[in-house]
Amino acid sequence: MADIIDQYGDVIIYSEEGHPTPFYEFNGQIAANPYGVLQVLLDDDDLEEVMYNGGKQCVKIAHRKHGMCRTNIWVEDEEGIQISKNIASFTDVPLGDGPGMVPIFDGRLPDGSRVNGTIPPVSPDGPTLTIRKFREDPITIVDLIRWGTVSPRLAAMFWTWVDGMGAKPANFVIAGGTGSGKTTTLNCLGMFVPWSDRVLSVEDTAELSIHHDHWLRMETRAHRPDGTSEIDMNDCLKSSLRMRPDRVIVGEVRGPEAATLLMAMNTGHDGSFGSLHANTANETVKRLVNPPMAVPAIMLSALDLIIMQARLNVGGKNIRRITEVAEIAGMEGDTPRLNPIWKYDAGQGKIVETGVPSKVREIICAAKGCTPADFEAIVRQKEQILTDLVNREIRDIESVTRVIQTYHAAVN
Numbered sequence: 001m002a003d004i005i006d007q008y009g010d011v012i013i014y015s016e017e018g019h020p021t022p023f024y025e026f027n028g029q030i031a032a033n034p035y036g037v038l039q040v041l042l043d044d045d046d047l048e049e050v051m052y053n054g055g056k057q058c059v060k061i062a063h064r065k066h067g068m069c070r071t072n073i074w075v076e077d078e079e080g081i082q083i084s085k086n087i088a089s090f091t092d093v094p095l096g097d098g099p100g101m102v103p104i105f106d107g108r109l110p111d112g113s114r115v116n117g118t119i120p121p122v123s124p125d126g127p128t129l130t131i132r133k134f135r136e137d138p139i140t141i142v143d144l145i146r147w148g149t150v151s152p153r154l155a156a157m158f159w160t161w162v163d164g165m166g167a168k169p170a171n172f173v174i175a176g177g178t179g180s181g182k183t184t185t186l187n188c189l190g191m192f193v194p195w196s197d198r199v200l201s202v203e204d205t206a207e208l209s210i211h212h213d214h215w216l217r218m219e220t221r222a223h224r225p226d227g228t229s230e231i232d233m234n235d236c237l238k239s240s241l242r243m244r245p246d247r248v249i250v251g252e253v254r255g256p257e258a259a260t261l262l263m264a265m266n267t268g269h270d271g272s273f274g275s276l277h278a279n280t281a282n283e284t285v286k287r288l289v290n291p292p293m294a295v296p297a298i299m300l301s302a303l304d305l306i307i308m309q310a311r312l313n314v315g316g317k318n319i320r321r322i323t324e325v326a327e328i329a330g331m332e333g334d335t336p337r338l339n340p341i342w343k344y345d346a347g348q349g350k351i352v353e354t355g356v357p358s359k360v361r362e363i364i365c366a367a368k369g370c371t372p373a374d375f376e377a378i379v380r381q382k383e384q385i386l387t388d389l390v391n392r393e394i395r396d397i398e399s400v401t402r403v404i405q406t407y408h409a410a411v412n
Helices: 036-042 077-090 141-147 152-166 182-190 233-240 257-266 281-289 297-302 359-368 372-391 397-411
Strands: 002-008 011-016 023-026 047-052 060-063 067-071 104-108 114-118 128-132 172-176 199-203 215-219 247-250 273-277 305-314 317-332 335-345 350-353
Touching (some): 036 128, 077 104, 077 114, 077 128, 152 317, 172 182, 199 233, 215 233, 247 257, 257 297, 273 281, 281 305, 281 335
Parallel strands (some): 023 067, 199 215, 199 247
Antiparallel strands (some): 002 011, 047 060, 047 128, 317 335
């Protein structure tokens, strides 16, 4: 027995008794195109990821509302290889298993969607494609508040940490597991950067979409079979520091570029930030100071905040939440001392302040020449602005950014 749980356009989504994942059924026509039957999934803005695992399985999707779903879409191996080659051509990768060719590729589609693909013999069960879709209507901080990812007060705190009240922006990293929403949060926090600042971002595959008036992005290049040399994250980051940035954003920190980012934070590029994979604030510190990142512990004093994000299962649904905000409050020998100032309370189903005194607030107040009461008044003012946007259902990126930048222009 099937129960319809959603329906739009040519799509019906229903649950089936005895199966844990919903079924996504497409019943429309598909015109000829380079992506074959996958095109209908790429056209659906309610999908986060499209996962093709070869011709022996149906195509799977990650739906923004309904989580992981099966579909009625199947792609035979031969067609899958051709689609993979078509997609690889957009990234200038010679996909194949012969001389001068590669059986694995990473890249992005013309619309900005990120793609990873493989063909046999690397994937012996057939070609694979995993496409993380680029959302045409970008998510904003208002959406994160509406969805409960952050509270209005924490969002106002983010705003104040990012702009530093025009005096001392905070440096931070966002850490979490795969699919926890780190890139989305980076994009949303980028909206708080004043347009008077020059922003440079560095990524392996360009995913960031910051609505900013003075933003330059750089992207790495893998070594190619024709001898074209690799340009890695550290190469891009070092080059970006010669371009007079006020702030630097690193899409995903994995290796030696971590030390370069911390060096930038230590040398006047306040308000810089990045993301990395880790499950706790303590694990984030351990990853930073150990190979392959190998950041000298003393350099971590330039890092103000670690923001943890996770994908949680609540009531049978996957939700994304900011689960912790910890400050690097000093050093105890070679070990950074962490102060958790916000923690997720599972009982309340939301993140709450711990009551631990905030060092970042002290630093911003000292730089601004204001009192903690002044700081609190600014946070409450920003909280009211964001709450008003939520209540008025103003969430598009241009409108939200305009409100934020109008505020910056008025107070600076």
